[in-house]
Amino acid sequence: MSSSLICVGKILKPHGIKGALKIQSFTEPPMALEGYFPLCNEKETLTFSLRSFCPFNPTKEKEMFLVSLEEVENRTQAEELIGLLLFIQEEKLPALLDEDEFYFHNLIGLQALSKDGNSLGSVIDVQDFGAGALLAVGSKEKSEYIPFRKDYVVSLDLNEKKIVLNPPQFFETGKEVK
Amino acid sequence: MTRSIWKGPFVEGHLIKKAETVRASGRNDMIKTWSRRSTILPDFVGLNFAVYNGKKFIPVFVTENMIGHKFGEFAPSRTYFGHTAADKKARKGA
Numbered sequence: 001m002s003s004s005l006i007c008v009g010k011i012l013k014p015h016g017i018k019g020a021l022k023i024q025s026f027t028e029p030p031m032a033l034e035g036y037f038p039l040c041n042e043k044e045t046l047t048f049s050l051r052s053f054c055p056f057n058p059t060k061e062k063e064m065f066l067v068s069l070e071e072v073e074n075r076t077q078a079e080e081l082i083g084l085l086l087f088i089q090e091e092k093l094p095a096l097l098d099e100d101e102f103y104f105h106n107l108i109g110l111q112a113l114s115k116d117g118n119s120l121g122s123v124i125d126v127q128d129f130g131a132g133a134l135l136a137v138g139s140k141e142k143s144e145y146i147p148f149r150k151d152y153v154v155s156l157d158l159n160e161k162k163i164v165l166n167p168p169q170f171f172e173t174g175k176e177v178k
Numbered sequence: 179m180t181r182s183i184w185k186g187p188f189v190e191g192h193l194i195k196k197a198e199t200v201r202a203s204g205r206n207d208m209i210k211t212w213s214r215r216s217t218i219l220p221d222f223v224g225l226n227f228a229v230y231n232g233k234k235f236i237p238v239f240v241t242e243n244m245i246g247h248k249f250g251e252f253a254p255s256r257t258y259f260g261h262t263a264a265d266k267k268a269r270k271g272a
Contacts, residue, residue: 006264006265007261007264008264008265010261024261026261026262026263026264027263027264027265028263028265028266032265088264093264093265094265096267100269100270101267101268101269101270102267102268102269102270103265103266103267103268104262104263104266104267104268105262105264107268125262126262126268128266128268129236129252129253129254130244130251130252131237131238131239131240131241131244131252132239132271133268133269133271134236134237144234144235145234145235145236145237146237147226147237147239147271148268148269148270148271149239149270149271149272150270150271150272151206153270156270168208168226168228168237169207169208
């Protein structure tokens, strides 16, 4: 997969006999997927232009949309696309507002170092449970969450793929406040 | 049935003590807690908590918007295996 491609959706199944498709959106909000068309496949050999776009079931399945594509005329063609992931070029994503803002996918894979220069592993995931972004640092087997806040992130260099962290005290020592 | 107003919000006593200790010390230590059922009080705003989710501690920095919610709401105990939003942004908080 090219590094400049970002996965924004997945074709789930055909709908009806005129080539309509049920698509799952991986954007936030899900409706933003409409603005990213035309989409392409992983190898950029296929391009899909939008003919019509509407929510599949707005109350129960907010991420699902019923889509008609210019390139898909009938159900047979639609069935060949089941399970296909849909991509866009990274440049099509909205511009970041300032230097303190980052896309999650830019942070994943960064090499994590402590202030002393010791390796903490790498950033394997970024999560937001409602209390701000958290970097999952370590390895796939064992990781710890470190808040993506100025107190804990000393420096970040996307070009060198390095992030210097100041992990919370108890992550290193196991001590807690009495 | 909702909780009676005369009882006030539920908070574990030891959590209030820990919060007072950290605030008095002036340091920005993270407060480890297993008490997911405790309500977030206005006194906790600006403090760092680490809430146990049954497996590991999830850092929670308390802001004004969280007042009245429970700590457990910010430390999910089940793993989401779905796809992360492609255009989701993270802002480096102050």
